[in-house]
Amino acid sequence: MALSTKPLSGMRQRFPEQFRVEKFVTDMLSGSSVSAGFQEYDGPVIEPLALFAAKSGGELVGRQSYSFTDRGEREVILRPEMTPSLARMIASSGELQLPVRWFSMPLCYRYERPQRGRVREFLQFNLDILGSSSLASELEVILVLNGIMKSFKAPSSIYRIGWSSRRFMTEALLRCGVKQELHSGVFSAIDKKDKMKEEAWSDYLLQSCGGDKKVAGTVVSLVSVESPSDTWLVDLMAESPALREVQEFDMLLEKTGISSAVFSPGVVRGLDYYTGIVFELMDTGRENRRSLCGGGRYDNLVGLFGAGRISGVGFGLGVLTLTLFLESYGLVPDSVRQAAPADVYIAIASSSVIATAGLLAESLRNSGIRVMMDVSGKKLGKQFSEASRNRITQVITVGVEQAETGIYKMKYLPDGKVTAGSVEELIRILK
Amino acid sequence: MALSTKPLSGMRQRFPEQFRVEKFVTDMLSGSSVSAGFQEYDGPVIEPLALFAAKSGGELVGRQSYSFTDRGEREVILRPEMTPSLARMIASSGELQLPVRWFSMPLCYRYERPQRGRVREFLQFNLDILGSSSLASELEVILVLNGIMKSFKAPSSIYRIGWSSRRFMTEALLRCGVKQELHSGVFSAIDKKDKMKEEAWSDYLLQSCGGDKKVAGTVVSLVSVESPSDTWLVDLMAESPALREVQEFDMLLEKTGISSAVFSPGVVRGLDYYTGIVFELMDTGRENRRSLCGGGRYDNLVGLFGAGRISGVGFGLGVLTLTLFLESYGLVPDSVRQAAPADVYIAIASSSVIATAGLLAESLRNSGIRVMMDVSGKKLGKQFSEASRNRITQVITVGVEQAETGIYKMKYLPDGKVTAGSVEELIRILK
Numbered sequence: 001m002a003l004s005t006k007p008l009s010g011m012r013q014r015f016p017e018q019f020r021v022e023k024f025v026t027d028m029l030s031g032s033s034v035s036a037g038f039q040e041y042d043g044p045v046i047e048p049l050a051l052f053a054a055k056s057g058g059e060l061v062g063r064q065s066y067s068f069t070d071r072g073e074r075e076v077i078l079r080p081e082m083t084p085s086l087a088r089m090i091a092s093s094g095e096l097q098l099p100v101r102w103f104s105m106p107l108c109y110r111y112e113r114p115q116r117g118r119v120r121e122f123l124q125f126n127l128d129i130l131g132s133s134s135l136a137s138e139l140e141v142i143l144v145l146n147g148i149m150k151s152f153k154a155p156s157s158i159y160r161i162g163w164s165s166r167r168f169m170t171e172a173l174l175r176c177g178v179k180q181e182l183h184s185g186v187f188s189a190i191d192k193k194d195k196m197k198e199e200a201w202s203d204y205l206l207q208s209c210g211g212d213k214k215v216a217g218t219v220v221s222l223v224s225v226e227s228p229s230d231t232w233l234v235d236l237m238a239e240s241p242a243l244r245e246v247q248e249f250d251m252l253l254e255k256t257g258i259s260s261a262v263f264s265p266g267v268v269r270g271l272d273y274y275t276g277i278v279f280e281l282m283d284t285g286r287e288n289r290r291s292l293c294g295g296g297r298y299d300n301l302v303g304l305f306g307a308g309r310i311s312g313v314g315f316g317l318g319v320l321t322l323t324l325f326l327e328s329y330g331l332v333p334d335s336v337r338q339a340a341p342a343d344v345y346i347a348i349a350s351s352s353v354i355a356t357a358g359l360l361a362e363s364l365r366n367s368g369i370r371v372m373m374d375v376s377g378k379k380l381g382k383q384f385s386e387a388s389r390n391r392i393t394q395v396i397t398v399g400v401e402q403a404e405t406g407i408y409k410m411k412y413l414p415d416g417k418v419t420a421g422s423v424e425e426l427i428r429i430l431k
Numbered sequence: 432m433a434l435s436t437k438p439l440s441g442m443r444q445r446f447p448e449q450f451r452v453e454k455f456v457t458d459m460l461s462g463s464s465v466s467a468g469f470q471e472y473d474g475p476v477i478e479p480l481a482l483f484a485a486k487s488g489g490e491l492v493g494r495q496s497y498s499f500t501d502r503g504e505r506e507v508i509l510r511p512e513m514t515p516s517l518a519r520m521i522a523s524s525g526e527l528q529l530p531v532r533w534f535s536m537p538l539c540y541r542y543e544r545p546q547r548g549r550v551r552e553f554l555q556f557n558l559d560i561l562g563s564s565s566l567a568s569e570l571e572v573i574l575v576l577n578g579i580m581k582s583f584k585a586p587s588s589i590y591r592i593g594w595s596s597r598r599f600m601t602e603a604l605l606r607c608g609v610k611q612e613l614h615s616g617v618f619s620a621i622d623k624k625d626k627m628k629e630e631a632w633s634d635y636l637l638q639s640c641g642g643d644k645k646v647a648g649t650v651v652s653l654v655s656v657e658s659p660s661d662t663w664l665v666d667l668m669a670e671s672p673a674l675r676e677v678q679e680f681d682m683l684l685e686k687t688g689i690s691s692a693v694f695s696p697g698v699v700r701g702l703d704y705y706t707g708i709v710f711e712l713m714d715t716g717r718e719n720r721r722s723l724c725g726g727g728r729y730d731n732l733v734g735l736f737g738a739g740r741i742s743g744v745g746f747g748l749g750v751l752t753l754t755l756f757l758e759s760y761g762l763v764p765d766s767v768r769q770a771a772p773a774d775v776y777i778a779i780a781s782s783s784v785i786a787t788a789g790l791l792a793e794s795l796r797n798s799g800i801r802v803m804m805d806v807s808g809k810k811l812g813k814q815f816s817e818a819s820r821n822r823i824t825q826v827i828t829v830g831v832e833q834a835e836t837g838i839y840k841m842k843y844l845p846d847g848k849v850t851a852g853s854v855e856e857l858i859r860i861l862k
Contacts, residue, residue: 003482005523005736008505011475013520016533019471035796037773037803037821040450044442044552045476045538046497046509051434066477068499071542074439078477089444092436097820099806101772102447107476107538111502121475134808136785143789147796255786256793305436341532342468354567355686358574362687365466365578372468376530377565389528390468 010120012107017337022123024336025323026105029125032148033103036140038127041102043085045109049075051084064110066120078109081316082126083273083301090130090312091305098131098310101140105319117290117324125322128314130302135245137313138277138297139252145281145293145315146258152331158285159292162264163249165277166296168242169268175236176218182210187268190223194266223266249277275299277313283325292325293317338391342372343430344410345387347380349399356403360396360423367427388413396426441551443538448768453554455767456754457536460556463579464534467571469558472533474516476540480506482515495541497551509540512747513557514704514732521561521743522736529562529741532571536750548721548755556753559745561733566676568744569708569728570683576712576724576746577689583762589716590723593695594680596708597727599673600699606667607649613641618699621654625697654697680708706730708744714756723756724748769822773803774861775841776818778811780830787834791827791854798858819844827857 007013014022030040052061061067066078079085082104090096104126112118127144129137142161149159169190170183178186185208193201202216209216225233228246237243246263253261261279269278276297283290295315302310326332344364348357361373372392374383380397387395396410410426411418419429438444445453461471483492492498497509510516513535521527535557543549558575560568573592580590600621601614609617616639624632633647640647656664659677668674677694684692692710700709709727726746733741757763775795779788792804803823805814811828818826827841840851841860850860 003519003735003737004479005519007475007516007519008477008479008507009503011477012473013475013516014473015520015524015527016470016472019473023471034772035799035801036792037776037801037823039447039772040454041447042443042445042450044438044444046439046442046540046552048435048439066501070497072440076439085438085444088434088436088438089446093446096446097817101803101806109477121477129806132806132808134782134785134806136779136782136788136804136806136808139785139789140792140804140806143793147793252786252789256789304434306434341465341470345468348567351565351567354570355683357567358570358683358687361467361571362574362578368466370466370468372532373567373571375532375560375563375565375567375571377563377567386528392468 008120010112010114012119012121012123016341020336020339021323021327021332022319024332025319025326026123026125028151029105029148029317029319030103032144032151033127035147036101036144038101038103038144041086041089041104042106043079043082043089043104045078045107046070046076047079047085049077051088052077052080064112066109066111079106080110081108082106082124083128083298083314083316086126086128086130086314087301087312088305090310091302099129099137100131101129103127117318117321119320123319125317125319126314127317128312130312130314131310132313133311135249135252135277138249139256141295141313141315142253142258142261142279143256145279145295145317146260148317149260149281152326154326154329154331156260158283158329159260160282160284161258161261161279162267162282163253163261163277163279164263164265164267165242165246165249166268166274167276168237168240168246169265171240171242172222172233172237172265173219176222177212177215178209178219182208186219190219190266190268193223225265226263228263245277269294269296273298273301279315281315281317285329290321290325292321340391340393342370342390342392344369344371344394344396345383345390345392346371346373347383347387347395347397348374348377349380349397351377353398353400353403357398360398360408363423364427364430367431369427369430384411384413394430439551441543441545443550443552443554447772451767451770452754452758452763453750455763456750456757457554457556459582460536460579460748460750461534463575463582464558466578467532467575469532469534469575472517472520472535473537474510474513474520474535476509476538477501477507478510478516480508482519483508483511495543497540497542510537511541512539513537513555514559514729514743514745514747517557517559517561517745518732518743519736521741522733530560530568531562532560534558548749548752550751554750556748556750557745558748559743561743561745562741563744564742566680566683566708569680570687572726572744572746573684573689573692573710574687576710576726576748577691579748580691580712583757585757585760585762587691589714589760590691591713591715592689592692592710593698593713594684594692594708594710595694595696595698596673596677596680597699597705598707599668599671599677600696602671602673603653603664603668603696604650607653608643608646609640609650613639617650621650621697621699624654656696657694659694676707700725700727704729704732710746712746712748716760721752721756723752771822771824773801773821773823775800775802775825775827776814776821776823777802777804778814778818778826778828779805779808780811780828782808784829784831784834788829791829791839794854795858795861798862800858800861815842815844825861 189208274296278296281293297313620639705727707728712724728744
């Protein structure tokens with residue numbers, strides 16, 4: 001029986017044209033990171049299950065994990081996200097001087113039902129600063145995120161960086177009358193606001209507030225606030241250091257001119273480990289506001305490894321989600337998809353001159369020219385078609401005569417113009 | 432209980448300095464591939480077990496695999512190698528015009544006992560040409576492999592590309608008197624020649640030849656041959672098309688000046704799917720000749736998917752093995768390990784000017800300058816130390832005065848020289 005020609009559902013398979021698009025995106029992400037002094041790292045795909053059982057949301061490990069027992073009887077998991085491995089790396093290196101600015105482009109795994117933009121095997125860009133509790137870290141990380149969007153030439157009308165603070169919201173919920181034990185449920189409800197119909201959401205929120213209509217109403221007011229200087233909010237949060245931090249950060253963003261960053265108390269993020277400022281990058285150009293990226297400050301992750309408390313701030317961004325976003329707004333240039341794989345094609349008129357063609361290819365390559373040498377063994381006409389189908393514009397033909405004289409003819413396909421010359425002359429023309 | 436700070440045994444974890452070394456190697460591999468018109472692709476890490484059960488060596492799937500049943504009751508495996516996924520991709524795309532030249536840098540998995548240069552999670556560079564049966568393909572692939580070694584400035588004294596042919600060896604064994612049913616065992620024995628002591632190997636070979644001393648002696652003569660024009664060999668292989676192909680390829684390599692490629696009948700490669708020319712890249716600079724890379728022609732892989740017969744030729748190269756080889760010969764430049772993560776460090780004299788520092792950082796970054804902005808909030812002296820420890824040579828200090836005047840001081844740490852200027856002037860100096 002023939003094997004299936006399809007990969008497993010939700011798995012990542014990239015033909016060269018798709019790979020170029022993905023690489024266009026990942027190169028831009030790396031470029032923005034490097035530009036801000038961030039350094040790349042990587043960790044294992046296979047991790048101990050315990051690493052994720054500890055701090056990621058329960059759903060990740062319980063129902064959405066690729067976990068199994070290896071041949072050495074270890075309970076392992078294919079990482080669903082990068083942050084716990086990062087925290088471990090930081091904790092393990094006594095020599096490491098803090099703060100560090102790191103980024104990574106890991107493959108991650110979640111067993112979810114595949115749909116547009118949601119797959120089981122995905123590249124997730126991660127960028128973090130660890131070892132600094134200054135708000136300058138939050139600012140720097142958001143500067144990089146905003147810089148990424150600008151590098152793709154995304155107009156500010158199609159995205160927004162909504163931000164809030166877990167610490168602030170915890171205190172705000174208490175002042176709204178939500179008891180501590182209900183917070184987790186209310187955060188979940190707030191997180192789902194944009195994903196549900198208004199009425200259904202109101203019911204859900206009311207339930208999460210223990211059925212107290214007055215409390216639920218105050219929470220609705222809270223998540224509708226649009227500025228940390230809002231009078232109602234300032235009243236509610238009188239004397240709160242958490243409000244002062246939020247106001248300070250708001251001013252920092254304003255002074256730095258990041259107009260896409262907007263205070264949004266409704267942004268709380270799903271993952272359990274966030275403790276301070278949290279943020280989301282949202283697609284605002286359409287009805288359904290999708291989250292492209294989420295992040296924030298986490299204080300207690302590195303401590304799990306027995307090292308002291310090391311605070312971190314960072315974000316994760318799905319490369320596929322971002323790619324679909326860019327494509328839907330026409331922000332992936334056609335030139336990326338249509339790039340030619342070589343500058344010159346070497347056509348071979350006879351199998352007796354293959355070695356000559358190989359030598360010529362080597363000379364050109366050593367001069368920095370990308371050369372595709374014919375390997376088809378077909379007739380010359382077909383070799384020219386092959387060059388053309390690969391969008392290669394220059395074709396050098398090697399025949400017995402050229403092998404003897406060392407003078408080659410090069411044809412520029414778009415206008416059919418032919419130049420003749422030695423290897424050195426051709427190199428000069430091509431460069 | 433605190434979580435372990437170590438990754439699982441044999442897993443790949445890269446701190447930034449190690450990552451830079453690995454990236455130096457992978458960038459060079461990609462560069463050589465792109466230079467020859469090869470295009471990058473990727474496939475899934477998680478594959479159906481059946482994909483590998485079909486054609487890889489039995490050991491890979493039986494004892495060395497990371498295989499498990501997923502939440503959808505699928506028997507899956509973390510790919511131990513790339514070629515079967517590649518064959519599937521080629522078979523699945525009806526639109527694909529052949530030949531194709533593709534490369535990839537996949538993470539692969541084998542459950543082996545970890546030791547120096549052998550790990551469980553590894554990057555394996557793959558490069559293949561599919562859809563051409565011309566020897567120009569074998570030549571092109573070996574040109575790229577040789578080009579890779581030259582790009583690392585490896586002297587030809589420390590490596591060798593040994594090559595032979597499975598088709599040729601099959602016929603040669605028959606003519607040596609080895610019965611068809613013993614071939615698989617004799618190939619295994621030949622493959623282990625360099626890994627065993629001489630006497631033990633002789634016994635092993637004799638056994639694999641069914642105990643026939645005369646036959647075993649002829650096989651020893653066969654694997655000692657150093658040229659396809661050797662008189663004894665030509666006699667043995669009279670009228671053989673397989674010998675003619677080997678002679679033709681030998682001449683191609685000689686004419687192309689690839690002196691590191693040497694005919695070696697002892698090279699047979701372990702994987703079951705090779706059918707024609709096979710080759711190995713070997714470290715010849717030390718007693719123990721290690722294989723860095725292996726490849727060859729495979730005719731029957733794509734057919735497994737019900738597509739027609741599509742012949743391929745390619746190789747796989749372990750990035751870690753190559754890196755250790757390069758390091759042991761001092762071929763990883765110190766500058767790779769010691770590279771500074773930024774061109775300029777922005778020191779911040781007071782938390783009231785963080786936004787000004789952020790704006791300055793953005794201006795410099797937009798001009799292509801890599802900027803590390805302080806996030807530590809420490810005193811200025813410590814910020815300068817931080818720049819210095821990161822090997823960053825220029826430090827711009829932002830204080831209240833600079834924020835007001837827009838004139839900044841920049842210190843060049845190696846000689847302590849200070850320049851003052853506007854953002855535009857600093858950009859000019861830095862570029």
